[in-house]
Amino acid sequence: MITLDTIMQGILLGGLYALFAAGLSLVFGIMRLVNLAHGDLIVLAAYLILVIASVLGLHPFLAVLVAAPVMFAVGWLLQTHVLNRVLGDDLLPPLLVTFGLSVVIQNALLEGFSANSQKLAAGTVETQSLQIGSLMVGVMPLLTLATAAIVIFALNRLFYTTALGRAFRATSDDAVTARLMGIRPNRIFAIATGLALVVASIAAVYLGMRANFDPSIGPARLLYAFEAVIIGGLGSLWGTLAGGIVIGLAQTMGAAVNPEWQILTGHIAFVLVLLIRPRGLFPRAND
Amino acid sequence: MNLSSLATGRSSVMILSVVIVATLFALPFFAPRTVIQDLFGVLTLLVLAMNWNMLAGFAGLVSVGQQAFVGIGAYAIFAAVILWGLDPLVGILIGGLVAALFAVPMAFFTFRLNGAYFAIGTWVVADIARLAAGQWKALGGGTGTSLPKGTTKDMFGVDAIKHLLDVSTAAATDALTYWIALVLALVLFVASYLFLRSRIGLGLQAIRDNANAARSVGVDPVRIKAAIFILSGLGIGLCGALMFLQITRVTPDAAFSVIDWTAFVIFVVVIGGIGTLPGPIVGVAVFYCLQRLMADYGTVYLIILGLLGIGIMLFARRGLWGTFVDRTGLDLLPLRHMAPTRSGPSALPPLPATQTLA
Numbered sequence: 001m002i003t004l005d006t007i008m009q010g011i012l013l014g015g016l017y018a019l020f021a022a023g024l025s026l027v028f029g030i031m032r033l034v035n036l037a038h039g040d041l042i043v044l045a046a047y048l049i050l051v052i053a054s055v056l057g058l059h060p061f062l063a064v065l066v067a068a069p070v071m072f073a074v075g076w077l078l079q080t081h082v083l084n085r086v087l088g089d090d091l092l093p094p095l096l097v098t099f100g101l102s103v104v105i106q107n108a109l110l111e112g113f114s115a116n117s118q119k120l121a122a123g124t125v126e127t128q129s130l131q132i133g134s135l136m137v138g139v140m141p142l143l144t145l146a147t148a149a150i151v152i153f154a155l156n157r158l159f160y161t162t163a164l165g166r167a168f169r170a171t172s173d174d175a176v177t178a179r180l181m182g183i184r185p186n187r188i189f190a191i192a193t194g195l196a197l198v199v200a201s202i203a204a205v206y207l208g209m210r211a212n213f214d215p216s217i218g219p220a221r222l223l224y225a226f227e228a229v230i231i232g233g234l235g236s237l238w239g240t241l242a243g244g245i246v247i248g249l250a251q252t253m254g255a256a257v258n259p260e261w262q263i264l265t266g267h268i269a270f271v272l273v274l275l276i277r278p279r280g281l282f283p284r285a286n287d
Numbered sequence: 288m289n290l291s292s293l294a295t296g297r298s299s300v301m302i303l304s305v306v307i308v309a310t311l312f313a314l315p316f317f318a319p320r321t322v323i324q325d326l327f328g329v330l331t332l333l334v335l336a337m338n339w340n341m342l343a344g345f346a347g348l349v350s351v352g353q354q355a356f357v358g359i360g361a362y363a364i365f366a367a368v369i370l371w372g373l374d375p376l377v378g379i380l381i382g383g384l385v386a387a388l389f390a391v392p393m394a395f396f397t398f399r400l401n402g403a404y405f406a407i408g409t410w411v412v413a414d415i416a417r418l419a420a421g422q423w424k425a426l427g428g429g430t431g432t433s434l435p436k437g438t439t440k441d442m443f444g445v446d447a448i449k450h451l452l453d454v455s456t457a458a459a460t461d462a463l464t465y466w467i468a469l470v471l472a473l474v475l476f477v478a479s480y481l482f483l484r485s486r487i488g489l490g491l492q493a494i495r496d497n498a499n500a501a502r503s504v505g506v507d508p509v510r511i512k513a514a515i516f517i518l519s520g521l522g523i524g525l526c527g528a529l530m531f532l533q534i535t536r537v538t539p540d541a542a543f544s545v546i547d548w549t550a551f552v553i554f555v556v557v558i559g560g561i562g563t564l565p566g567p568i569v570g571v572a573v574f575y576c577l578q579r580l581m582a583d584y585g586t587v588y589l590i591i592l593g594l595l596g597i598g599i600m601l602f603a604r605r606g607l608w609g610t611f612v613d614r615t616g617l618d619l620l621p622l623r624h625m626a627p628t629r630s631g632p633s634a635l636p637p638l639p640a641t642q643t644l645a
Contacts, residue, residue: 033403034403034404034407082597086600086601091347091349092561093600096349096557096596096597097597097601100554100593100600101593103589103590103593103596104589104590107589107590111586111590219410219545222407223410223411226404227411230400230404260429264418264422267414267418268415270411274400275396
């Protein structure tokens with residue numbers, strides 16, 4: 001049955017999907033690059049957090065502080081040495097390179113960590129819940145949604161109020177003119193991908209604390225993230241949050257009717273939104 | 288370049304290909320069964336690769352959802368045989384047709400998405416198809432089902448082949464599926480060549496090179512692309528039905544596997560040379576050798592394939608075949624048309640006045 005509780009769960013799940021999607025949305029907004037390895041990079045970050053947490057004996061929330069700069073460096077290097085070489089009018093090379101990367105990351109993780117599923121142990125916070133009205137709401141899902149809102153707020157502030165954000169927007173609008181103004185697009189792109197992977201690390205810590213993960217789950221996360229971005233409208237970060245919530249709601253409602261339908265109803269919601277509003281709910285850019 | 292040497296080159300290639308094709312057809316008469324089975328795998332992969340190459344390399348439709356058609360073809364043949372009691376050969380045709388039918392709404396939906404978003408859109412649709420197949424309880428739901436024992440034995444033509452080759456029933460089945468795969472691959476190859484050399488095919492490549500310019504001379508990109516998409520649904524559906532007839536067992540995860548039916552195919556095409564006609568053949572050959580060399584390493588093999596694909600996109604975008612053509616200038620299957628020969632204005636015969644008016 002679809003109850004108020006189901007709807008609440010759906011909205012909270014949407015927070016996680018918005019976190020998956022924020023990095024994708026950021027990179028697409030700035031350089032029109034769709035990173036097919038985004039889901040696998042999130043899983044990679046989750047393993048990195050797992051390793052840091054177990055080696056240094058840290059709580060996942062502290063381990064992510066160590067993992068985030070590492071992931072920033074990974075993003076920077078990836079963009080500088082690989083992705084910048086394939087950006088251009090032809091869409092094929094970046095797509096195929098990121099697809100190749102996705103397969104490489106998945107199988108490298110499989111080689112290194114086996115197919116066994118892992119989990120980030122978060123301690124007591126995992127099981128705590130709050131009473132809101134007549135509903136019991138888990139602290140962890142609530143924290144996820146709050147983090148998603150904070151991340152998106154911060155990215156928006158960065159975009160619209162800082163010099164770096166101005167450079168992002170300028171490069172996105174017209175890379176050639178931006179270059180004339182002394183901006184180096186390749187460096188801007190490297191920072192953007194680095195930032196996207198910092199967001200991916202934050203997504204990873206919640207992914208890993210919420211449920212089990214293994215090397216093969218990346219592509220499915222990519223699909224949810226992508227659906228959230230498209231439903232929200234390309235280039236709109238708050239739209240991405242809304243899109244994540246739409247997918248989260250659809251999935252929880254589907255699962256409430258029949259557990260096997262969870263993913264299916266999410267996909268169908270995506271198709272329906274796109275049939276009714278081809279440019280998403282809050283379209284910003286004309287692409 | 289010397290035209291006459293190119294012509295001799297081409298005719299010797301022609302003779303060579305006829306010999307190769309004839310040998311391939313005659314193979315079940317003398318080759319051991321394992322060779323036939325291996326070649327069956329190679330040929331079906333080639334069919335998938337040629338289809339994806341038409342989509343991505345020529346029509347600019349980078350789809351990551353081709354496993355949808357393999358899966359639908361597979362489920363259609365299982366339904367035809369198990370639920371409706373039809374002959375597997377009819378089932379293969381049904382597999383292709385159902386997949387082509389499914390391509391229509393899929394195109395309608397995914398063509399709204401541009402470029403990169405088209406890629407993930409097709410992936411989502413394929414995932415919907417996978418999850419829906421898992422809900423088909425009559426065919427085993429999420430755990431899948433097998434063809435009843437003896438299905439392939441009673442298949443039309445198996446008996447005749449058994450007598451013709453004087454082999455066991457199982458070997459005769461292998462020979463039959465092998466011949467079907469060979470015919471499918473040949474038809475697809477010749478059809479692709481003729482299509483790309485045709486007026487519409489030229490329009491297609493014009494769209495890929497410059498959509499606006501193509502549109503301005505009257506090429507309708509959406510219609511041609513939709514036609515290619517639906518035809519590739521047919522080809523991949525036939526191939527999927529054939530492959531799972533050989534496997535005799537279907538599950539949603541195996542039939543709609545993105546790694547097996549799309550990732551490998553993408554690597555094959557990228558390595559061989561995307562947007563070239565012989566590219567998939569070269570790619571399949573390289574892929575097969577790599578697989579033989581490294582089959583025991585499992586995941587490492589996939590990592591190497593992925594890295595190879597990335598490396599080719601970075602350093603030799605046109606793949607092995609495209610690079611070979613660029614280096615040597617020897618294009619054995621040119622898709623380009625010669626530019627109309629134009630001599631200087633003085634060499635032109637004077638035009639009669641009536642002709643200029645017409």
